[in-house]
Amino acid sequence: MRFPTPTLPKLGVGVAYQAPLAPLLAAAGPELDYVEVVPDILWTDLGRAAEPRYLDDRAGRRALEHAAAARPIVAHGIGLSIGSAGMFDTAHVDQVERWRRRLGFAWHSDHLAFHLAEHGDGSMNVGITLPLPRDRETVELLVPRIREVRQRVPVPFLLENNVYHFDIPECEMDEPTFLNRLCRESGCGLVLDLHNVYTNARNHGFDAAAMLAEMELEHVGEIHVAGGMELDGFYLDAHSDTIPDPVWALLEWILPRCPNVGGVTFELFGSWFESVGNARIRADLRRLRALWAAVLRPARRPAPRAVELA
Amino acid sequence: MTALAFQTALARLIVEPDFRDAVRGEGASALPGPLTALEASRLVTIAHDRGLDMNRTLHKGFRLGKLRALLPLTCKLLMPSRLAGEVAAFWHDNPPASFSFLPEALEFCAFLEGRPLRSIYLAEVLAYERAVLELERARVGPAPPQSVRFRHDPVRLLGALAAGWRPRAVPARPCLLLGSKDGDAPVRWTLVDAVSPSGRYDRRHGASECGAKGSTA
Numbered sequence: 211m212r213f214p215t216p217t218l219p220k221l222g223v224g225v226a227y228q229a230p231l232a233p234l235l236a237a238a239g240p241e242l243d244y245v246e247v248v249p250d251i252l253w254t255d256l257g258r259a260a261e262p263r264y265l266d267d268r269a270g271r272r273a274l275e276h277a278a279a280a281r282p283i284v285a286h287g288i289g290l291s292i293g294s295a296g297m298f299d300t301a302h303v304d305q306v307e308r309w310r311r312r313l314g315f316a317w318h319s320d321h322l323a324f325h326l327a328e329h330g331d332g333s334m335n336v337g338i339t340l341p342l343p344r345d346r347e348t349v350e351l352l353v354p355r356i357r358e359v360r361q362r363v364p365v366p367f368l369l370e371n372n373v374y375h376f377d378i379p380e381c382e383m384d385e386p387t388f389l390n391r392l393c394r395e396s397g398c399g400l401v402l403d404l405h406n407v408y409t410n411a412r413n414h415g416f417d418a419a420a421m422l423a424e425m426e427l428e429h430v431g432e433i434h435v436a437g438g439m440e441l442d443g444f445y446l447d448a449h450s451d452t453i454p455d456p457v458w459a460l461l462e463w464i465l466p467r468c469p470n471v472g473g474v475t476f477e478l479f480g481s482w483f484e485s486v487g488n489a490r491i492r493a494d495l496r497r498l499r500a501l502w503a504a505v506l507r508p509a510r511r512p513a514p515r516a517v518e519l520a
Numbered sequence: 521m522t523a524l525a526f527q528t529a530l531a532r533l534i535v536e537p538d539f540r541d542a543v544r545g546e547g548a549s550a551l552p553g554p555l556t557a558l559e560a561s562r563l564v565t566i567a568h569d570r571g572l573d574m575n576r577t578l579h580k581g582f583r584l585g586k587l588r589a590l591l592p593l594t595c596k597l598l599m600p601s602r603l604a605g606e607v608a609a610f611w612h613d614n615p616p617a618s619f620s621f622l623p624e625a626l627e628f629c630a631f632l633e634g635r636p637l638r639s640i641y642l643a644e645v646l647a648y649e650r651a652v653l654e655l656e657r658a659r660v661g662p663a664p665p666q667s668v669r670f671r672h673d674p675v676r677l678l679g680a681l682a683a684g685w686r687p688r689a690v691p692a693r694p695c696l697l698l699g700s701k702d703g704d705a706p707v708r709w710t711l712v713d714a715v716s717p718s719g720r721y722d723r724r725h726g727a728s729e730c731g732a733k734g735s736t737a
Contacts, residue, residue, distance in 0.1 A: 254658035265658040269704055295523035327531035328524055334615045336531050337582040338575060343562070347523065375578075376571030379562050413571070444574050 216366035216399045218431045218472030219316050220506065221282055223498045226434075226449075227274060230480030234488055235277040241492065241499040245278040246475045249309050249318070250289040255302075264305050271312075284432075284473070285310065285318035286401070290359075292369070293324035293342040297333065298355050300362065307363045317431060317472060319368035319401045322352075322392075341374040344381035344388035349395060356396035366472075368431045370401035373409050373447040386424035399431030399470070404460045405447055405477075409438060412445040418456075422464055430468040435461060435498070436477040437486075449479040451486055452494045466505050474498055525552065526559040533567055534575050535615055543567040583611070586621035587628060591649050593681040594632070597639055606632065622657055626650065641677055641687055644670050648678060648697065655701045666699040674711065 222243030225235065235245065252271055253264045274283070290302055306318055323339035342348045359367050371389060383391070393400055402425075411418035437451030453461075453476070465471065476494060478486065529551055532539045542550040544567050548560040555563070566572055584607060588595045595603055610631045616624065629650045632642070651666035670677070673693035680687040694714035701707045 256658070262660065265660070267658070295527050324527060327527045329528060329531070329615055329617075332617055334528070334531050334535065335617060336534055336579055337616060338534075338578050340527075340530060340534075340575075343526075351523070374571070375574040376566050376569040379565045380558060442574065442577070443570070446574075446578075 216317070216368075216397065216431060216470070218366050218399070218470060219282075221284070221316060221473040222502050223495060224284065224473050224475040225495070226286065226475055226477040227277060228478075228480035228483075229273060229277075230483045231478065232273070232277045234483065234491055235279065237488060238492065238495065241495040242281065243499075244282040244284060244316075244473060245274075246284050246286050247274055247313075249285040249287050249306055249315075252309055253305060255289070255305075258299075258301070263301060275313075282316055283313045285313075285315045286370075286475075287318065287320040290320040291324045291326040292320060292352060292355055292359075293322065293348070294326045295324075295351065296328045297326060298358070300358065303359050303362045310363055310365060315365060317366040317368060317399075318363060319370060319432065321372060322369040322389075323372045339372050341372055341376075341378055343378045344383040344385060346382060349388070349392055352392060353396045356392075356398045360397060366399055366431055368399040368401045370403050370434065371406055373403070373406040375413060375444060377414060384424075386421055390424075390426045390429070393426070393429035400429045401432045401434055402430045402464070402468075403434035403436075403447075404457050404464070405434065405436040405438060405453075408454070408457050408460065409445050409447045418460060419463065422460065427464065427468045428470055430464075430471050432472055433461065433465065433468070433474045434477055435474060448482075449477045450482045451478075452490050458497075462501065465501060474502060522554050522556050522559055525555050526563065529555070529563050530566065533563065533572055534579050535611075537576070540567055540572065540576075579616075583616055583621070583624075587625060590622060590625035590653060591628065593645050593678060594629075594642070594649050596681050596684070597642055597645050597686070599686075602637075606635065609635075622653060625653060629653075641672060641690065644668070644672060644674070644677065645681065648674070651697075651699050652707065655699050655707045662703075663701045668697045668699070670695050670697060 223241060224244040224246050225231065225238070225242060227235070227245050227247045235242070251267070252274070253266055256263055256265065285306065287306060290299065292298070309315075310318065321339045323342060325336050325339055327334050327336065356367065356369070369392070371385070381388075389400060392398070407418050407421060410416070411421070435453045435457055436447065436449045437454055437457075438446050438448045439450050440446070441448075461474070465474070476491070476498065478491065483491075533543065534540075539550070543564060547564050551560050551563055587607065598606060607628075610628055614624070614627060614631075629646055632646055647668045648670075651668050655663045655666055657663075668674075671692060671694055672687075672690040674695065674697055677687050677690045680690070696712045696714075698710045698712060699707055700710075
């Protein structure tokens with residue numbers, strides 16, 4: 211069964227909210243259209259046995275609303291661990307829905323990965339997103355869960371392609387085939403993280419542009435861009451810098467080809483804000499906004515050009 | 521449910537270096553079941569992948585970062601080399617369980633309290649930061665007041681650590697720090713000096729208000 215592609219509002223250019231970025235958001239003008247928030251920071255989870263389980267962070271909500279300054283807010287979660295084989299936490303999904311009603315998320319998303327695993331009588335939180343086997347069995351695990359999320363939270367739901375430092379050997383599908391099939395069969399959209407694609411391409415030696423060319427881009431609801439750094443022979447999705455040229459090239463090629471994309475979000479960890487600097491970040495936001503505006507004006511759409519990775 | 525066992529083993533390869541080394545050395549025989557032959561083969565291959573070590577680096581960085589954020593003065597006092605050893609010993613017996621990591625920080629406090637540590641200041645700093653966590657942690661209802669007994673001047677001791685210095689020759693000052701928190705307001709600390717030589721504490725004459733929040737008493 212093929213589900214229709216979710217329809218998202220055309221929001222424009224956003225920034226992933228972190229408290230240290232408040233000065234950036236306060237200074238931003240029309241180059242910033244929306245703010246993306248990790249909803250998990252808005253509450254404290256006291257554990258499944260606790261009643262009540264979730265306590266709201268009122269101060270955190272006030273800080274977010276002040277920083278967003280009436281701009282739309284979308285949610286990008288980190289706590290669902292939708293790929294965990296032994297657990298699917300519908301209470302967490304319901305908590306996202308409670309906050310959607312409060313803040314009016316236009317859409318919400320999480321990561322196509324797992325970070326919670328069974329361990330003894332409890333669970334283990336690895337704290338980083340781990341890859342899933344790109345097998346039929348994984349699709350069968352995820353599809354009913356995605357449908358459950360879509361029923362419980364009545365706005366489009368997107369999953370983000372993962373960054374991985376080791377790949378699962380002997381998968382049944384390559385990444386584009388896996389993502390295409392998952393979106394078709396579940397009705398979820400995709401947060402296409404171009405910096406993740408670029409990072410994986412550098413670390414595993416494949417052609418990012420060729421991979422993107424195999425994807426069904428009508429599923430892309432949001433695009434993530436960021437900068438990274440080298441460590442011990444790996445390139446890391448560290449969210450530590452402005453957008454590198456090869457990621458710009460990927461974005462300029464793909465954005466006009468994503469008919470249902472609702473926004474492009476720039477990600478930077480708050481601890482890097484001072485060293486990167488407000489001016490460089492705002493320059494990237496203005497460039498993103500100009501690209502977004504050009505793509506929304508079909509008559510002036512830039513001609514797609516070949517993509518070359520550095 | 522072999523996928524469940526596969527994910528547990530994959531997570532353990534990152535979190536438990538002893539387990540990773542066993543899989544590297546002994547192959548599939550070191551893997552607990554039930555696993556399919558393909559899953560076992562995948563795990564053995566991953567155990568030898570350089571990317572696994574990078575994931576372990578990121579995992580440790582994430583976990584240590586949480587401890588540094590929640591116990592900044594204790595981590596500063598321990599110095600990097602001692603901190604690394606203590607954290608490794610703690611993590612060996614305590615897999616990461618919580619997403620917020622506040623319970624882990626409290627467990628690390630309890631772990632350190634049972635360790636033979638040479639710093640003459642550690643018990644006081646540890647007790648203070650544990651009290652801060654208890655006051656600032658999310659809970660239903662008001663936070664219970666906290667009382668921390670000091671043998672050294674807490675203003676000098678905690679002030680030095682908060683400023684990024686190692687405390688040296690902090691003068692003796694037997695006293696109590698009394699902490700309380702009202703709703704969303706910052707933590708308030710009251711310093712109550714002891715009346716020597718009996719060791720009783722004098723609220724009337726020795727008390728002073730410290731309006732600082734968190735780690736800067």
